[in-house]
Amino acid sequence: MPLGPARPGTQLPQAPPQAHEEAQREFALTLSGFTAQDKPQYEDYARCVHCGLCLNHCPTYRLLGREADSPRGRIRQMALVDQGRLELGDAFVTHIDRCLDCRACETACPSGVEYGKLVELARAQIEQKYRRPFASRVARNFVYRRLLPYPKRIAAAARFACFYQRSGLAAIARASGILRLLGLSEREALMPQIDREFFFSELGKTFPAQGTRRARVAFFAGCVAQVSFSELNRATIRVLQANGCEVVVPEGQVCCGALAAHAGVRDVARSLARTNIEAFRAADFDAILTNAAGCGSTLKEYGDLFPVDGAGADSSASRRTPAPKGEHEARSFSGRVRDVTEFLVESGLSFPLKPVPLRVTYQDSCHLLHGQKVREAPRKLIRAIPGVELVEMLHADQCCGSAGVYNVTETKTSLELLAQKMECAGQTKAQAIVTANPGCILQLRAGAAIHHTGQRVLHVIELLDRAL
Amino acid sequence: MSASASAVMSRLSEIVGDPHLAASAQELAGYAIGGMRPSAAVCPGSAQEVAELIRFAAVEKLGVVACGARTKLEIGLLPRKYDLALDVTRLDRIVAYDPDDLTLSVEPGIPLQKLSAALAERGQFLPLAVPFANRATIGGTIASAMDSPLRQAYGTARDFVLGMEFVTGDGTLAKSGGRVVKNVTGYDLHKLMIGAFGTLGVITKINFRTFPLPRETRAFVANFESPARALDLRERVSRSPLRPLTLEIFSPGVADLFYGSAAARDGMNPLAPNLLTNQAWAFTSGVAGTQEALDRCEAELRAMAEQARGERFSILRGDQVAAAFGRKREFVAIALESSPAATILKIGVLPSRMDEILPGIESAAASENLRCATMARGVGVIYAALLPDASSEEARECVARAVTLIQDACDKAGGDATIPWCPMAWKSAFKIWGGDGEGLSLMRKLKAVFDPQRILSPGRFVGGL
Numbered sequence: 001m002p003l004g005p006a007r008p009g010t011q012l013p014q015a016p017p018q019a020h021e022e023a024q025r026e027f028a029l030t031l032s033g034f035t036a037q038d039k040p041q042y043e044d045y046a047r048c049v050h051c052g053l054c055l056n057h058c059p060t061y062r063l064l065g066r067e068a069d070s071p072r073g074r075i076r077q078m079a080l081v082d083q084g085r086l087e088l089g090d091a092f093v094t095h096i097d098r099c100l101d102c103r104a105c106e107t108a109c110p111s112g113v114e115y116g117k118l119v120e121l122a123r124a125q126i127e128q129k130y131r132r133p134f135a136s137r138v139a140r141n142f143v144y145r146r147l148l149p150y151p152k153r154i155a156a157a158a159r160f161a162c163f164y165q166r167s168g169l170a171a172i173a174r175a176s177g178i179l180r181l182l183g184l185s186e187r188e189a190l191m192p193q194i195d196r197e198f199f200f201s202e203l204g205k206t207f208p209a210q211g212t213r214r215a216r217v218a219f220f221a222g223c224v225a226q227v228s229f230s231e232l233n234r235a236t237i238r239v240l241q242a243n244g245c246e247v248v249v250p251e252g253q254v255c256c257g258a259l260a261a262h263a264g265v266r267d268v269a270r271s272l273a274r275t276n277i278e279a280f281r282a283a284d285f286d287a288i289l290t291n292a293a294g295c296g297s298t299l300k301e302y303g304d305l306f307p308v309d310g311a312g313a314d315s316s317a318s319r320r321t322p323a324p325k326g327e328h329e330a331r332s333f334s335g336r337v338r339d340v341t342e343f344l345v346e347s348g349l350s351f352p353l354k355p356v357p358l359r360v361t362y363q364d365s366c367h368l369l370h371g372q373k374v375r376e377a378p379r380k381l382i383r384a385i386p387g388v389e390l391v392e393m394l395h396a397d398q399c400c401g402s403a404g405v406y407n408v409t410e411t412k413t414s415l416e417l418l419a420q421k422m423e424c425a426g427q428t429k430a431q432a433i434v435t436a437n438p439g440c441i442l443q444l445r446a447g448a449a450i451h452h453t454g455q456r457v458l459h460v461i462e463l464l465d466r467a468l
Numbered sequence: 469m470s471a472s473a474s475a476v477m478s479r480l481s482e483i484v485g486d487p488h489l490a491a492s493a494q495e496l497a498g499y500a501i502g503g504m505r506p507s508a509a510v511c512p513g514s515a516q517e518v519a520e521l522i523r524f525a526a527v528e529k530l531g532v533v534a535c536g537a538r539t540k541l542e543i544g545l546l547p548r549k550y551d552l553a554l555d556v557t558r559l560d561r562i563v564a565y566d567p568d569d570l571t572l573s574v575e576p577g578i579p580l581q582k583l584s585a586a587l588a589e590r591g592q593f594l595p596l597a598v599p600f601a602n603r604a605t606i607g608g609t610i611a612s613a614m615d616s617p618l619r620q621a622y623g624t625a626r627d628f629v630l631g632m633e634f635v636t637g638d639g640t641l642a643k644s645g646g647r648v649v650k651n652v653t654g655y656d657l658h659k660l661m662i663g664a665f666g667t668l669g670v671i672t673k674i675n676f677r678t679f680p681l682p683r684e685t686r687a688f689v690a691n692f693e694s695p696a697r698a699l700d701l702r703e704r705v706s707r708s709p710l711r712p713l714t715l716e717i718f719s720p721g722v723a724d725l726f727y728g729s730a731a732a733r734d735g736m737n738p739l740a741p742n743l744l745t746n747q748a749w750a751f752t753s754g755v756a757g758t759q760e761a762l763d764r765c766e767a768e769l770r771a772m773a774e775q776a777r778g779e780r781f782s783i784l785r786g787d788q789v790a791a792a793f794g795r796k797r798e799f800v801a802i803a804l805e806s807s808p809a810a811t812i813l814k815i816g817v818l819p820s821r822m823d824e825i826l827p828g829i830e831s832a833a834a835s836e837n838l839r840c841a842t843m844a845r846g847v848g849v850i851y852a853a854l855l856p857d858a859s860s861e862e863a864r865e866c867v868a869r870a871v872t873l874i875q876d877a878c879d880k881a882g883g884d885a886t887i888p889w890c891p892m893a894w895k896s897a898f899k900i901w902g903g904d905g906e907g908l909s910l911m912r913k914l915k916a917v918f919d920p921q922r923i924l925s926p927g928r929f930v931g932g933l
Contacts, residue, residue, distance in 0.1 A: 062707045108709070394771035395708070427774060 576607025613663025637919025
């Protein structure tokens with residue numbers, strides 16, 4: 001019924017403004033294909049103005065040339081699902097899964113869309129609302145919920161993998177051609193080489209600074225890195241010590257939760273975050289350092305895992321972990337996190353460097369460049385080493401295809417990106433490809449092996465360590 | 469015109485005023501299309517006068533051809549009847565220009581050069597680097613939908629014409645669109661006028677959005693032994709984050725044109741030696757931006773060209789960019805001057821399928837022993853110039869056979885080839901508007917609505933429209 005103007009003196013019943021907003025929210029939810037918890041928020045995805053500047057920065061768009069596999073297209077799909085105009089089904093999952101989460105689009109975006117956050121939330125929705133095929137469910141459940149959160153299980157799995165690699169089983173498998181038969185030969189090339197000595201034994205130790213102590217820092221050691229990049233971790237500590245840092249490796253630290261968060265398994269990521277915040281709470285560190293760009297990016301964004309009012313924190317997770325930690329605490333933790341290259345450039349190198357005669361090219365790690373916006377720091381460190389010649393490669397800012405577990409879940413796309421990367425790296429005629437993240441190192445090493453480029457792959461820190 | 473010719477003339481003079489009516493044979497020769505002269509030429513001074521003229525022509529069923537600087541009247545077929553040349557060069561005002569809003573409203577008769585100068589004062593421009601740029605008017609440029617090397621970055625006129633005022637075939641002064649960048653009201657009827665060659669209406673005002681002038685530019689040239697490799701580089705660039713202003717691939721035959729006498733025109737700077745050779749395909753691309761951006765473009769274009777196995781890279785700066793850009797812009801004009809019977813095909817095809825056409829053009833020309841020069845734009849537009857040495861009957865047969873081969877190759881690649889330029893006498897032998905296509909029946913209906921008396925450039929366009 002149309003209402004005429006109110007007669008003077010008549011009071012129209014007024015709903016409290018809050019109730020109105022609530023009703024609107026409730027109404028939107030009845031349409032939305034998303035659940036209320038961990039959903040891409042309207043305020044975030046509506047910042048996209050569809051200009052398309054991100055398209056050619058997106059590795060999957062460049063490769064596949066399809067709008068649905070571009071950042072703009074994926075954001076559109078999220079909006080459509082949220083408005084109830086697109087089913088959260090196979091198509092949606094395919095395109096969201098195919099995203100590398102490299103966040104190159106964030107660097108290109110003039111509107112400041114936080115795409116990484118959006119795609120992680122979209123994946124959290126897929127986790128809640130979509131039933132994946134049986135094998136995928138089992139594998140994801142095992143990796144994200146049963147393996148990565150538990151250091152002891154990682155160690156056990158590593159010992160098993162180590163047996164495979166060193167007992168001659170791997171050689172037999174490769175020679176027999178069974179890997180090729182199973183279509184696993186390329187994936188096997190991606191498998192990390194397991195260390196003889198794990199890094200777990202160093203947890204809880206403190207390493208003194210050489211010379212005058214300039215800073216006291218905490219070192220975040222990672223999860224898989226502790227069984228396959230122990231030497232890199234030790235090199236990191238050596239470089240920091242040489243630079244006058246007292247390095248503490250706090251006990252009780254666990255996986256950063258990046259892989260879980262990227263896959264949409266937010267409850268596990270949150271619980272890991274809580275454990276880490278607790279582990280690094282105690283001491284008065286000048287900074288919390290990591291040598292893994294992927295971890296660093298997640299550690300710096302712990303705040304995003306916890307909604308402002310703590311409402312999104314699910315009960316099951318909070319029961320398992322100590323006291324519920326809010327967004328505030330997460331942000332103060334994140335504020336102290338630095339990538340080790342960033343930290344070294346900020347504090348300045350205080351030790352003399354020996355010459356290392358090597359022609360190198362630098363591959364930007366996506367979560368360092370696009371996630372943390374650190375571009376110059378690793379380059380400055382490389383240039384600081386006498387004898388090192390840095391040759392920039394074409395598209396150094398484009399993802400190598402590693403992207404966490406992407407090279408295992410979307411192997412075909414990943415290998416195509418890797419082939420492009422190796423073409424560009426090979427063009428520089430560099431003897432070594434330098435990067436800043438263990439995941440990229442694995443992928444690039446596999447690339448060098450598959451394409452027989454003969455190039456070595458090093459972390460920036462390993463290069464510095466050689467110059468010590 | 470019939471016995472009432474003098475009555476018609478006096479009415480025309482009444483509308484535009486005596487000084488703006490031309491009827492002498494000498495004056496009218498300047499308005500000839502392929503030797504066909506109008507009976508009168510008028511220069512109206514306002515949109516109202518244009519409307520009045522068209523209303524009168526509709527009543528008298530006079531064939532009217534609108535024109536400006538007359539640089540492109542040779543495009544299309546001969547008019548079925550040509551009584552009146554409607555010269556709009558007196559309509560040459562900038563009606564409104566709002567640099568802060570990046571909007572502009574002009575009359576059709578304004579020369580491009582004059583307009584560019586006015587815009588450049590405010591650091592702006594229209595990305596319409598079309599051939600005959602030193603003489604052409606904006607109206608003819610729009611009516612003939614001339615494209616420019618800048619379409620790589622800015623698109624065509626369809627992308628930045630905001631609105632128009634035009635007179636339809638019954639003399640109605642109509643408006644479409646507006647003068648704001650985000651105009652969304654009504655139908656975009658003005659877009660129909662772009663490339664209609666004056667068959668749907670006479671344009672009396674055009675509104676544009678303008679663009680800031682690029683501050684610094686550089687150009688990159690690389691040579692390739694085959695078109696496939698040059699196209700491979702095009703593909704790589706199109707998938708990279710670079711956004712070049714221009715991207716053209718030239719066939720080996722272009723070197724002779726660009727270093728020849730026809731290119732030394734209009735005070736254009738000479739081109740640096742050895743940029744192009746008649747042995748190689750050349751990939752050329754212009755980029756704009758800050759020093760840092762230009763350095764990055766330069767390094768990345770070079771690296772991508774290496775990957776595509778290019779050779780002999782050059783970077784052009786300053787005057788050299790202008791010299792190269794001018795030749796790109798005037799490709800058609802230079803080609804027309806270099807042969808008495810230059811026949812130029814304009815081909816539209818998906819960029820990814822250009823590799824099916826480029827070698828075919830070369831082999832078709834070679835099989836007929838014709839000189840040939842091809843310019844392929846990165847967006848999928850190819851200009852192929854067949855350049856016979858004489859305008860003889862024999863030459864016509866050679867060209868006709870080559871054209872058939874090329875048009876067949878285009879059909880196979882899902883493209884379409886028109887022939888905007890060739891000797892007027894040859895036109896009846898060619899499919900100068902390409903295949904009829906499925907749009908023709910719609911175009912006929914539009915023509916019937918916009919120009920019911922069929923007086924506007926009758927018979928000049930595709931399907932006798």
